[in-house]
Amino acid sequence: MDKEKLISKLNWFYSLELNQVDLYKSQSKAFADEYAGLVFEKLTEIEQLHVDNIFTKISELGATPTKIGDVISPIIGSIAGKIIGMRELHDVLKINIMIEQKAMKDYKELINNVKYSQYGSNDLIRLLTQNFIDENLHTEWFKTKLSEIQTLEFSIKP
Numbered sequence: 139m140d141k142e143k144l145i146s147k148l149n150w151f152y153s154l155e156l157n158q159v160d161l162y163k164s165q166s167k168a169f170a171d172e173y174a175g176l177v178f179e180k181l182t183e184i185e186q187l188h189v190d191n192i193f194t195k196i197s198e199l200g201a202t203p204t205k206i207g208d209v210i211s212p213i214i215g216s217i218a219g220k221i222i223g224m225r226e227l228h229d230v231l232k233i234n235i236m237i238e239q240k241a242m243k244d245y246k247e248l249i250n251n252v253k254y255s256q257y258g259s260n261d262l263i264r265l266l267t268q269n270f271i272d273e274n275l276h277t278e279w280f281k282t283k284l285s286e287i288q289t290l291e292f293s294i295k296p
């Protein structure tokens with residue numbers, strides 16, 4: 139992996155993390171009266187830390203962090219247009235899982251790609267791994283909450 143390719147991939151993550159800050163911020167407002175709203179608020183802060191650490195990394199490589207626009211829509215495909223109007227928590231969780239899993243998949247791929255390149259410093263690998271772990275934890279909470287909702291959906295009150 140050459141420097142140019144690494145910077146372009148980091149810019150993709152920079153954009154993804156920025157998109158996720160916006161996404162979780164709007165979800166924290168939409169679900170303000172639920173525990174999930176508090177979780178989305180906390181996730182907004184964590185994604186902002188990812189934005190900041192990727193920003194720093196791109197700058198250290200001598201490049202200017204550049205937002206490449208909406209990177210979420212291609213991940214969620216045909217659902218993209220409906221995301222704004224989504225009011226059901228279970229729909230929101232499903233979308234969030236898709237996005238977090240894409241982030242994990244790409245962090246993992248980048249870690250493997252830079253590991254043996256000249257830019258694969260311990261510092262960079264540690265940063266990418268820590269972001270990956272955060273996304274993994276987010277995914278697990280979403281899955282737990284989704285499963286709780288589905289359990290309630292498929293049960294009846296005697």
Ligand SMILES: [Fe+2]
Nearest residue numbers: 155185188273
């Ligand atoms: Fe993130």
Ligand SMILES: [Fe+2]
Nearest residue numbers: 238272273276
């Ligand atoms: Fe995340």
